[in-house]
Amino acid sequence: MNTELTDRQQRELEYHREHAKLHKSILSAPFSWGVLEHPDRRWWNAYWAMYGYLVGCDVKGKNVLVVGCGFGDDALRLAKLGAKVSAFDLSPDSLEIARALALREGLDIVFEEMPAEQMTFEADTFDYVVARDILHHVDIQRTMREIVRVAKPGAVFVVNEIYSHSTTDRIRRSSLIQKVLYPRMQRFIYGPGKPYITEDERKLSEFDLAEIMKPLEPPLFTKHFNFLVTRVIPDRFEQLAKADRLLLRALRPVAHLLAGRVLFSARIAKPASSVQ
Numbered sequence: 717m718n719t720e721l722t723d724r725q726q727r728e729l730e731y732h733r734e735h736a737k738l739h740k741s742i743l744s745a746p747f748s749w750g751v752l753e754h755p756d757r758r759w760w761n762a763y764w765a766m767y768g769y770l771v772g773c774d775v776k777g778k779n780v781l782v783v784g785c786g787f788g789d790d791a792l793r794l795a796k797l798g799a800k801v802s803a804f805d806l807s808p809d810s811l812e813i814a815r816a817l818a819l820r821e822g823l824d825i826v827f828e829e830m831p832a833e834q835m836t837f838e839a840d841t842f843d844y845v846v847a848r849d850i851l852h853h854v855d856i857q858r859t860m861r862e863i864v865r866v867a868k869p870g871a872v873f874v875v876n877e878i879y880s881h882s883t884t885d886r887i888r889r890s891s892l893i894q895k896v897l898y899p900r901m902q903r904f905i906y907g908p909g910k911p912y913i914t915e916d917e918r919k920l921s922e923f924d925l926a927e928i929m930k931p932l933e934p935p936l937f938t939k940h941f942n943f944l945v946t947r948v949i950p951d952r953f954e955q956l957a958k959a960d961r962l963l964l965r966a967l968r969p970v971a972h973l974l975a976g977r978v979l980f981s982a983r984i985a986k987p988a989s990s991v992q
Contacts, residue, residue, distance in 0.1 A: 719834050721806075724916045728853060729806055731914045736809035742787060743816050752793055760961035761951070762941040762979045766848065766876045767793070769937070769981060773872065775799040778843040781866065783832055783859075784850030788814025788825070794846065795823040802826040802837065833858035837866040845984075848876040853917050856927050864931045869986040873932060879978040880919040922972065932982040940964050940975035947976050 721729065750757070755768035776798030782791045785803035787810055795801045795818070803825060805811050811827050818825045830836055832854045845867055851859065863873065920928075929935075945951050945960045964971045972978075 719831060721831065725806060725831055725833075727915055732805075732807035733809045736787075736807065736813060739787065739813065742813055743820070747792065747817060747821055749793070749796060752796060760941075760958045762876055762939070762977050763848075765939060765941075766874065766979055769979075770794070770846075770874065771797065773844070775844055779841055779868075780844040780846065781837070781842040783845060783847040783863070784853065785814055785827070786810050788817050788827070790846055790848055791825050791827070792818060792821060792823055795825050796821075799844070802828065802842070804828040804830050804832075804835065806831050833862060835862045835866055839865050840868050842867050842871055844872045844874065846874045849878065851875065851877050851924070851928065852920050853914065856924055860928055860931060864984055864986055867984045867986065869984070869988045871984045871986075872936075872981060873984055874981045875928065876977070876979045878919045878976060879925070880921065880976060881973045882921045882923070883973065885919065885921065919976075920978070925978070929982070931985055933985045935980045935982040938978065938980040940968075940971035940978055942976035943974045945976070 751764055751767045752771060755764050755771050758764040759768070775794060778799050780794050780799040780801050782794065782801060782803035785791045785805050786807075788803060791801050791803035791814060801823075803814065804827065805814070806829070808829050811829055814825075815827050818827070828836065832850065845863055847863075867873070941961060941964065942951075943960050943964050945957050949956050949960075951957050964975060967974065
């Protein structure tokens with residue numbers, strides 16, 4: 717990677733170098749394909765709901781881009797579905813694990829090292845673009861410009877991201893929450909270890925979503941998750957997680973004000989005449 721990194725990107729790179737060191741054990745553990753076989757098994761979970769959608773998209777033989785692939789989970793699962801997968805990440809340490817997993821599982825995936833804001837892929841390449849838990853780490857305007865550039869006209873863009881409406885976020889950032897409640901809730905939700913949160917990441921707001929939506933057609937679907945889950949209660953409490961999802965369904969008109977995660981898909985609005 718010859719791109720000069722910003723200070724923010726350099727901090728992300730350093731964080732993920734240490735994060736990868738702590739997760740080398742992934743290579744000795746079996747890879748889980750359950751989300752592909754029965755994606756409706758955990759209907760209340762955004763990740764499983766995302767695959768409920770992707771499995772039905774018939775990505776076989778399609779060019780699919782995974783943005784910010786990390787250890788390669790999504791790249792491997794999409795390749796298993798028959799997609800021609802290209803994936804990239806800023807972290808060479810994460811990519812080392814991703815490549816090793818793909819090799820072990822016998823999957824042909826193109827992994828590249830690059831920032832989301834400056835991709836090296838050719839224009840008009842991808843039929844699908846999948847962005848999971850990455851857009852809140854990047855410069856959204858620059859990244860969306862690159863996603864539009866490398867996508868084919870009408871390509872399907874799938875987004876699964878942590879999110880908080882600005883009103884809810886103001887409450888979360890109040891002194892009482894930050895100084896008194898959050899440290900205790902953090903241990904309860906994430907356990908005694910250090911949570912996977914980088915210095916610069918911020919939950920997407922409604923303003924960020926508006927920026928993401930600018931080059932997109934009206935969403936094919938939008939689903940909201942995690943009103944209390946991952947905020948007040950851990951997602952390991954299955955019955956409470958189910959109730960949380962049902963509550964957001966019942967409160968659908970105001971779910972965007974309450975949710976802590978958003979899942980949506982939309983086609984990229986790009987004129988076909990731009991294809992060379």
